[in-house]
Amino acid sequence: MIESSTRVLDPVRGFISSVVSPVYLLAESPYLLSGAIGDVVATQDQLLVRNQQLERQILELSQISQQYVALKSENDRLRGLLGSQGRLPYDVLIAELVGIIPDTNTFQIIIDKGSNAGVKPGLAVLDAQGLFGQVIEVGRFTSRVLLVNDPDHAVPVRVNRNGVRGIAGGTGEVDALVLENVSVTADIVEGDLLETSGLGGRFPPGYPVGTVVSVVVEATSAYAQVLLRPTAALDRSRHVLVVFGPNQQQDPAAQQEQTPPREQLSDQQQYQSQEPTP
Amino acid sequence: MNPGNGGWVIGLSLLAALVLGVFHLPEWAPAWLGWLRPNWLLLVLFFWAIELPHRVGLIAVWILGLLVDVLYAEPLGLNGFVLASVTYVAWRFFERLRMYSVLQQALLVFVLALSAEFLRVFAIGLASERAWGWSVLTSPLVTMCLWPFLFLLLLRIRTGIRVE
Numbered sequence: 472m473i474e475s476s477t478r479v480l481d482p483v484r485g486f487i488s489s490v491v492s493p494v495y496l497l498a499e500s501p502y503l504l505s506g507a508i509g510d511v512v513a514t515q516d517q518l519l520v521r522n523q524q525l526e527r528q529i530l531e532l533s534q535i536s537q538q539y540v541a542l543k544s545e546n547d548r549l550r551g552l553l554g555s556q557g558r559l560p561y562d563v564l565i566a567e568l569v570g571i572i573p574d575t576n577t578f579q580i581i582i583d584k585g586s587n588a589g590v591k592p593g594l595a596v597l598d599a600q601g602l603f604g605q606v607i608e609v610g611r612f613t614s615r616v617l618l619v620n621d622p623d624h625a626v627p628v629r630v631n632r633n634g635v636r637g638i639a640g641g642t643g644e645v646d647a648l649v650l651e652n653v654s655v656t657a658d659i660v661e662g663d664l665l666e667t668s669g670l671g672g673r674f675p676p677g678y679p680v681g682t683v684v685s686v687v688v689e690a691t692s693a694y695a696q697v698l699l700r701p702t703a704a705l706d707r708s709r710h711v712l713v714v715f716g717p718n719q720q721q722d723p724a725a726q727q728e729q730t731p732p733r734e735q736l737s738d739q740q741q742y743q744s745q746e747p748t749p
Numbered sequence: 750m751n752p753g754n755g756g757w758v759i760g761l762s763l764l765a766a767l768v769l770g771v772f773h774l775p776e777w778a779p780a781w782l783g784w785l786r787p788n789w790l791l792l793v794l795f796f797w798a799i800e801l802p803h804r805v806g807l808i809a810v811w812i813l814g815l816l817v818d819v820l821y822a823e824p825l826g827l828n829g830f831v832l833a834s835v836t837y838v839a840w841r842f843f844e845r846l847r848m849y850s851v852l853q854q855a856l857l858v859f860v861l862a863l864s865a866e867f868l869r870v871f872a873i874g875l876a877s878e879r880a881w882g883w884s885v886l887t888s889p890l891v892t893m894c895l896w897p898f899l900f901l902l903l904l905r906i907r908t909g910i911r912v913e
Binding site for chain 2: 480483484487488490491494495497498502570571572573574575576577579608615
């Protein structure tokens with residue numbers, strides 16, 4: 472019980488988790504192996520089809536990113552007019568899922584990057600579609616991530632359409648989040664997209680969290696019951712991104728030369744720039 | 750008779766139990782299968798503790814429990830306590846337990862697994878909002894049903910390799 476209220480034992484846990492992380496790898500090996508075999512024995516036709524799909528996807532994405540550059544510069548100009556700070560792109564680190572905590576009542580996963588790659592407790596984790604969770608424990612080579620749908624998890628969000636703020640809590644169901652303490656008069660309708668608001672400083676702002684699937688207003692309650700479907704594929708994604716958010720940004724010297732998108736920095740560079748935090 | 754014979758078999762079986770414990774089902778498997786996850790480590794440890802009580806030390810079991818705590822993301826010391834209690838029960842009564850039929854042993858395994866499960870739920874509930882469901886009951890039931898098979902398997906391994 473010392474553990475839940477203080478962080479005294481964190482180094483102990485971190486050390487033990489470095490020792491036991493191979494167990495996760497062993498348990499995961501059937502999946503890794505079947506994936507590897509699948510890669511080796513894929514027929515040429517399959518590879519060709521896959522290649523075509525990927526090329527098409529690259530084309531679409533590069534089209535979008537062209538627009539993104541224009542929109543970004545416009546946004547920066549407008550923000551400059553308003554006198555507010557421009558947004559920096561964040562550093563990300565690609566990690567792979569190597570284990571799942573075997574308890575039906577909690578949603579936590581193990582990823583294959585730890586303190587040796589600069590991961591720290593509290594960092595946000597994304598997958599290709601949206602917010603995935605946050606790092607809660609770091610070992611040398613692995614870290615543990617609490618998913619957004621865990622009952623113990625909550626994240627400050629805002630409605631993408633009009634900026635109404637709220638807090639999205641986990642429910643323990645894989646496909647549902649709940650927006651907590653929403654007043655019945657709040658302007659939230661079915662289909663709204665909720666993104667991280669960045670309030671509290673733990674999660675970087677602007678990443679999608681979930682879409683509203685139902686808004687139930689009961690006459691007897693002062694609060695509306697708003698259910699969300701998480702945008703991230705919480706039970707399927709194997710590759711996730713660890714985001715170094717606003718508080719974990721690199722040192723100022725590195726920030727000034729931030730012309731290349733941070734995603735293109737190699738792990739090596741990220742690791743170096745993470746180290747000299749004062 | 751060499752008293753240190755085959756310690757690696759014990760270690761390997763415990764490691765296998767650990768790996769089975771964190772093994773997760775493929776994505777297409779139905780979610781309710783997760784409720785039927787047996788307590789592999791308890792089974793394996795119980796077997797070695799009644800067969801070879803002199804080979805299983807309480808301190809070692811406690812340390813093993815610490816590893817399990819981190820593996821399962823549970824409060825530190827919880828599994829150490831659970832596993833050490835199981836070992837103690839087995840130690841205390843191992844002569845009598847060996848005389849029992851496999852079914853009677855299975856019943857005891859059920860009681861042990863059930864109390865372990867309740868203790869877990871209680872300790873976790875103190876620290877977090879994690880809900881608990883029927884797995885408190887289903888998991889010990891599956892553990893009980895597996896005992897006869899695991900017992901025979903490990904007994905065969907033990908006599909085959911002469912673990913003393």
